[in-house]
Amino acid sequence: MAKGHTLYARVxxxxxxxxxxxxxxxxVPDALVEQIAVGQKVVxxxxxxxxxxxxxxxxxxxxxxxxGRVADVDSIVTTVPVLxxxxxxxxxxxxxRQAGSAVDVLRLAIPPRYVRAEKAFLSAVTHDAVTKVxxxxxxxxxxxxxxxxxxxxxxxxxxxxxxxxxxxxAQQMQADxxxxxxxxxxxxxxxxxxxxxALGQTEHVVxxxxxxxxxxxxTNYLRVLSGERVIVIGNRSSVYAPxxxxxxxxxxxxxxxxxREPLAPYAHPRDVALVRQEQAQCDLVIGGFVPxxxxxxxxxxxYLQLRELGPKRRPLIATDAQTENQPxxxxxxxxxxxxxxxxxxxxxxxxxxxxxxxxxxxxxTSCGTRANCNHCGGPLRxxxxxxxxxxxxxGRLEPNYVCRSCKSTSVASVGAGSExxxxxxGRAFAGARVVVADGAHQIERVAGANTLVIAxxxxxxxxxxxxxxxxxxxxxxxRAREDMDTDQQAxxxxxxxxxxxxxxxxxxxxxxxPVLGKVLALREFVAFxxxxxxxxxxxxxxxxxxxxxxxxxxxxxxxxxxxIRALPIRSILGPVPSGPEEQRLIITCDYKHALELATTLRxxxxxxxxxxxxxxxxxxxxxxxLNVRMDDTWLSSSTTGGAS
DNA sequence: AGCACGCCGACT
DNA sequence: GTCGGCGTGCTC
Numbered sequence: 203m204a205k206g207h208t209l210y211a212r213v214x215x216x217x218x219x220x221x222x223x224x225x226x227x228x229x230v231p232d233a234l235v236e237q238i239a240v241g242q243k244v245v246x247x248x249x250x251x252x253x254x255x256x257x258x259x260x261x262x263x264x265x266x267x268x269x270g271r272v273a274d275v276d277s278i279v280t281t282v283p284v285l286x287x288x289x290x291x292x293x294x295x296x297x298x299r300q301a302g303s304a305v306d307v308l309r310l311a312i313p314p315r316y317v318r319a320e321k322a323f324l325s326a327v328t329h330d331a332v333t334k335v336x337x338x339x340x341x342x343x344x345x346x347x348x349x350x351x352x353x354x355x356x357x358x359x360x361x362x363x364x365x366x367x368x369x370x371x372a373q374q375m376q377a378d379x380x381x382x383x384x385x386x387x388x389x390x391x392x393x394x395x396x397x398x399x400a401l402g403q404t405e406h407v408v409x410x411x412x413x414x415x416x417x418x419x420x421t422n423y424l425r426v427l428s429g430e431r432v433i434v435i436g437n438r439s440s441v442y443a444p445x446x447x448x449x450x451x452x453x454x455x456x457x458x459x460x461x462r463e464p465l466a467p468y469a470h471p472r473d474v475a476l477v478r479q480e481q482a483q484c485d486l487v488i489g490g491f492v493p494x495x496x497x498x499x500x501x502x503x504x505y506l507q508l509r510e511l512g513p514k515r516r517p518l519i520a521t522d523a524q525t526e527n528q529p530x531x532x533x534x535x536x537x538x539x540x541x542x543x544x545x546x547x548x549x550x551x552x553x554x555x556x557x558x559x560x561x562x563x564x565x566x567t568s569c570g571t572r573a574n575c576n577h578c579g580g581p582l583r584x585x586x587x588x589x590x591x592x593x594x595x596x597g598r599l600e601p602n603y604v605c606r607s608c609k610s611t612s613v614a615s616v617g618a619g620s621e622x623x624x625x626x627x628g629r630a631f632a633g634a635r636v637v638v639a640d641g642a643h644q645i646e647r648v649a650g651a652n653t654l655v656i657a658x659x660x661x662x663x664x665x666x667x668x669x670x671x672x673x674x675x676x677x678x679x680x681r682a683r684e685d686m687d688t689d690q691q692a693x694x695x696x697x698x699x700x701x702x703x704x705x706x707x708x709x710x711x712x713x714x715x716p717v718l719g720k721v722l723a724l725r726e727f728v729a730f731x732x733x734x735x736x737x738x739x740x741x742x743x744x745x746x747x748x749x750x751x752x753x754x755x756x757x758x759x760x761x762x763x764x765x766i767r768a769l770p771i772r773s774i775l776g777p778v779p780s781g782p783e784e785q786r787l788i789i790t791c792d793y794k795h796a797l798e799l800a801t802t803l804r805x806x807x808x809x810x811x812x813x814x815x816x817x818x819x820x821x822x823x824x825x826x827x828l829n830v831r832m833d834d835t836w837l838s839s840s841t842t843g844g845a846s
Numbered sequence: 847a848g849c850a851c852g853c854c855g856a857c858t
Numbered sequence: 859g860t861c862g863g864c865g866t867g868c869t870c
Contacts, residue, residue, distance in 0.1 A: 213870085219847065226870040249849065249869045268870055811847095812867075 209235050210266045211275050213246060213257035214290065216305060221808045223303040226257070227266040228275045238262065238275070241283025243315075245276040258285040258308070282320065282424065284312055288481070289444045295477055301750065301800040301807065301830045302467020310465060311442030312423070313410075319417035323424045335378050335447040338485045342476075344501050345489040346728065348512035349701030351668045354400040358647070359666045360393045361701060362512055363489055367452055368397035370487065371433045375406055379449025379484075383435045384471050386458035388413055389646075391435055393664070403433060410436035410443055438463055438471040441478065450485040451475045457494025457690060468833045472496060491697040491727070492690060495738070496745040498731035508728060515705050518697070520719030521712045522677075533618060535712050538673050539630055542654075545707065546634055549670030550653040553623065554699040556676035558640035558658050560584040560622045561615030564591045566605040573603055573613055584615050587625060623675065624656045639663050659695035668704035677713025686743070690731050693718060697727070742772045748796040750803060752787045754828035758810050759785045762828070765802055770795045784827075796832070803830045 209230040215222050228246050230238050238244070240259050248255045254276060266272070285308065293307035345366070351359040371381040385391050391411055398407050408422050426432060426443050434443040438461055441451065455461070456472040463469055472488065479486040488497050488506065500506040521535045542551050556562075561584040564573040573582040573591060580595030582603070590601040591613060604611055618626070620640050628636040631654050639645040639657040648655055649666040657663065659680070680692040692714075700709040711722060721730045739746040752762055759777050766774070771791040780786035791799050810828040 210870095215869090217847080217869095219869095222847095222869070228870060246870080253848065253869085255869090266870085270870065272870055 207264055209238075210263040210272070211238060211244070211259045212261035212263060212266075213244065213275075214260055214304060214308075215246070215248070216243075216256040216258065216308075218303070218305065220303055220804075220811050223297070223305060223808075225260065227263070227268050227272060229272050230262075231274045234275055234278060237278055237281060239281070239283050240287060241285045242281060243279040243284060245279060247273045247276055258290070260285070260287065260290050280315065280320065282324070282427065284315075284423075284427065286427070286444045289442065292442065292474070292478055292481060295481070296469045296474055297467055298804075299473070299477070299797065299800060300467035300469050300832045301803040302469075306466045307442070307469065310439040310463070311444075313419045314416055316417040316420040319421045320424060323421050327425075327428060335449075338374075338377075338379060338449040338483070340479070340483040340485065342479060342486045342500075342506050343488075344493060344497055344506040344508050345487055346493065346508060346510045347489060347491055347701070348510070348515050348725075349491060349697065349703070350512055350515065350705050351664065351702060353667065354396065356396075356400065357666070358396065359664055359668065360397050361664070363454065364390075364394045364397040365400075366511060367394055367454070367487075367489070368401050368403065370450060370452065371398065372401045372403050374449040375403060375431060375433065377449060378431055379447045380431050380445035381433045381450045381452065382440055382443050382445060382448065383433065384438060384441050384451070384453045384461075384475070385435065386437070386455050386460040387660075388437075390454060391437070392646075394435060398433060398435075406431065406433045408432045408434050410434055410440045412437060441471040441474045448478075448482045448484045450487065451479060452487045452489065454488075455490045455494075455694070456488050456497060457490070457492075457687065457694065462833070468831045470496075470833055473833075476500075490694070491701055492694040493728055493731050494694075495687060495690060495731060495735050498728060499735045499745050501728060502732045502735065513705055516703075516708060518700055518709050518711060518722040518725065520677075520714045520716075520722055521710050522714070522719070534623070534626065534675060535710070537710050538627070538675075541708055541710065542627075542671055542673065543631065545671035546631060546654060547651055549651050549667060549704070549707075550648050550655055550665040552655045552657065552662060552665070552669045552672045552699060552702060553627065554657055554659060554662065554672070554674045554676075554696070555618070555620050555623050556658065556679035557617065557619040558621075558642060559594075559619035560586045560589065560625075562617030562619050563615070564603070564613045565616050566608060566610050567612040567614045568610040569605060569608040571605055571607050573600075573605070575600060582613075583617075583619070586621050620656045620658055624654075627654060627656065637663070657699075659699070662699050662702055665702060669702050669707055670704065671707050672700050672703040672709045674699055674709075674711040675713065677711055677715070677718075679713070681713070681715060681718070686738075689718060690734060693721065693727060693730070696722070742790050744790070747772050747790040748793055748799075748832065750789045750791075750799060751831040752789065752803065752828070753780055753784055754810070755783060755826050756785055758806075758826050758828040759787055761810070762787060762803070762806055765806055766799070769799055769802060771799065800832060803832075 211228050211230050212225045242259050246257045293304045296307050297304040347363045350362040352362045352365045353359050374381045429446045501508050564582040575593035578596045580593045582591040590599050592599045624636050624638045634652045634654040637655045639661045645663045648663045674696045773790050775788040777785040777787045813826045
């Protein structure tokens, strides 16, 4: 900047207060003019100069139109521009969309700073001049995978979709563009990293997941900022990674519970990716075996182009499709013994069961009353055969259980978990090695014939070469969840297990019921989930609409109801009590009006935050509070506190 | 949040 | 008369 001019810095304050979530202008003192840059973290005075606040520089200006007294920037915290303008733009858009603060988004996007790691990084790295690259095609696709595994040159197998993702990232790298890969869990990250290694991409892979140490995460964040072309891989917040020359964002299994952001402003990485795709004009891929409702909606709107990938595979056979109303007395269908015994000579066999442990419940033998924990009321079960009953919720042992209603002390187990299934099948499959994989025993990988794997959904080991057969038991348990997305979630859990089979291996499922049985047999997943979304359309529910879940004190909720009266909303559910002196209201509206609703709710949040606080005199009264969640997963059991 | 401003009751 | 309680409002 030329001398003689006054330079101003527009900043966004690092404060959680909603009323401060807008730009503030400060004068840049002469001493800082040479060093200050957009994206840096600085310290600024706030009110009278005694208070200080961290802030990010989002713009440098020669003049401002603020009429009040302008204070000076105090100091520069870090010279590294940790908040590039594009990232602030994205954070602002997401915050506005979610009725939240940009700062809350930035807290997810920018990892905590580690000064020592930063010094080490800066002294080691030579900065290349960053050259801009022509944007990608701006395509948006849903990749529907048929399943299957692929053998890497290392001899280890990985799911076929991971090699597809790795190849797409490698192709971007070839074109001098960066890729961001967002995955639900650490297992997926490890598998895709393995697939990337096999393609010789190791040196370009930058992990940003929470599994790293804080220092490593900050170092990797700095590397992303450096301008180098990279393949970022991580969990949901990686979707914000400020890579240079973004060519492609890929998400896997966006309907997975782990993809839901529990932190304010609760922006789903899929929605962030959709916004970012438009802002960066990059390519976007969402992939899965069964599309989630949100993706199915976008496919049916033509916003996401559907691509079916992978070879034709053996049909998925529902063994009980015709016997829905006559539940079999034997949980394990005979096909498991016949087809299973035949297959196991040829390779590992996978049996997916719904629950871990030995029994899923305990019942009094004389009166049949279901046994519950004396401490928390949770259901008792047997962790292993002959074990004392223990609580599924709090884990407490209940060695001397006495029935509430008949005082009997004799109990019997009901329902079979992975351990009991392993016992039963182990006896039938004499000579087979029986492996139990569930939350408590994580097993990454199995190989070889005569291996029988019993696993719960999401914990199935990869079999080198693929499983020779896959059986899904307990379908009715997966379908029993009291959840809007139950059918989609159940299909996804089953097909994810089936996907680990060899292409020509048989897959049998029991307890699916006739409707899902047919969907599985015909592999009509897109059509089926689309039909679920159409039903929601009739009901005016997400993802056909957008919803805001508003919780707060009675007076705050009353203010919301008054304020939204004039808005073009679809429906208002509630208010219902949702806690001590707290009410909940659910507002739905069409997508095109959601921003208007968010803006209105945001204004009320600011107003509520500035409302009178409790004082000595009004001590008895509750503080006025207001919380807004604008995501589309609020009907799921995990958000309403179901236990499993 | 935190701090200043400002408007009514007990005080030297 | 004014000292200081605490609601109210604002933060470049």
